[in-house]
Amino acid sequence: MRGTTGTATGRERLIGQFRALFHVLVRAWPSLLLTVLLAALALPAGMLIASGLSGAAQSAPGPSQTPGWQLEPEWLSVPQGIGPLSTTAPVPVPAEVAARLDPVLRTDGGGSFTGVVQDAATGKVLFDRDGMANRVPASNMKLLTAVAALRAIGPDSRFATKAIAGPASGPAGGASRTVVLVGGGDVLLGAGESAEDKVLGHAGLATLAKLTAESLRKEGFAGPVQVLVDDSLFTGPSLNPAWNPDDVAAGEAAPLFPLALNSARFDPAVTTGPRPQDAAILAGETFASQLKAAGAAAGLKVGAGVGRLEGKPAADAAVLGQVESATVSQQVDLMLRDSDNYLAETLGRMAAVAAGEPGSNEGATAAVMRQLTDLGIPTSGMTVADVSGLALANQVSARQFAEVVRAITSGPDTRLRAALGGFPVAGLTGTLGDRYVDDSSAEGAGLVRAKTGTLNTVIALSGYVVDADGRLLVFSFIGNDLTPGAAGNKPALDASATVLAACGCS
Missing domain, CATH: 3.50.80.20 (D-Ala-D-Ala carboxypeptidase C, peptidase S13)
Known part of the structure; x- marks a missing residue:
């Protein structure tokens, strides 16, 4: 189904609004429960007051007994969260995804964007713009560090x-x-x-x-x-x-x-x-x-x-x-959410120490490469100069990042799931807290979860999102050689991720 590029159709907009409402209800369920309880209390109380005002006959007082509606409940129903994604949700058609992404994934001034979108469950590539080209990734490097720390040290370990x-x-x-x-x-x-x-x-x-x-x-x-x-x-x-x-x-x-x-x-x-x-x-x-x-x-x-x-x-x-x-998983969450360079470099060194290697710069970068290789992530052509993303010598492709995000979301090593909560939420948390506020990307707020990356001429965004048909997608977009200070580059990446959230591209 094809809609206007960059804008949800009426059906997609309704689905997006329903999703946003659902997330609000899940977050607010204790308040809603209190409201329901208050309403339950108010109804009998109102009946008693009405009876008194109307002069209805009062029965003789009997033995004191607490009404059932005033008793403390023995249990509270727990709201059901989002269940497993449907395996029957249609996989987006690559041509449809490209038709929506190509017009919005454009630089403001010089430079270029590369990008990859994959179906998380199958690994099928749905969009590929020079996805194998090496790029300076900025703080997207922290995704590699997260994988290394969770595998080498363990999510529940403490220092x-x-x-x-x-x-x-x-x-x-x-x-x-x-x-x-x-x-x-x-x-x-x-x-x-x-x-x-x-x-x-x-x-x-x-x-x-x-x-x-x-x-x-x-x-x-x-x-x-x-x-x-x-x-x-x-x-x-x-x-x-x-x-x-x-x-x-x-x-x-x-x-x-x-x-x-x-x-x-x-x-x-x-x-x-x-x-x-x-x-x-x-x-x-x-x-x-x-x-x-x-x-x-x-x-x-x-x-x-x-x-x-x-x-x-x-x-x-x-x-x-x-x-x-x-715990290491809590530290990984903090590192990803706030893009903490010092913490990232520390976790890289601690991953090396856990593997019996020196806790040095070289030990950290080697630990990251080793863990990616052991996980089955392709590392051909990859250069890891640091583990925080400050170094311009880092070289990683959008395809490699998409594979890392896919390993975190749905790969066989379940220890990596501990990193999911650390991905900033569009418009709400971490380094995405002040983004997704304009018309081109507002519909992605609360839905897109992605790690940011920013240097003077570099921006990147790698993460995951559930599309309008209920399919989990992973993506990576990287801009290099950009015009410093150009205002339109971050919005272009945000709009691209929003396109995926709104995509009913089957």
């Missing part, structure tokens, strides 16, 4: 940050002690108490400090204590040489360490601007301050300044306290 007993120091070797803060890969540490309902700040240094102070108190030790940091889990250069120094200066990235506060931000509420250049020492200083406060009542003395541990801690060093991060 531990420990405080361990270090060697004695000072005159006679026993006048003071060291406490070593050991980085285990959690760069989302909070300065305060652990917040177990959150991802950023799930593990808090104040909580770790209290556990450590209590352990020292039980030993009868009151100090002085010197805090050291062990950040030896990561090796090699802390900055990827493929990154533009201007991007680092602007805060797009920072030197990598296996522990950091707020994903290497000074303030969790400020996600732009320069970052700490030594996130490990800053975390150590914060921990030392919290340890001083936690041990004050017991007379614990904490020395000024924080240093780095030389060498490795003793294998049998006593653990004084430990806090654990949010």
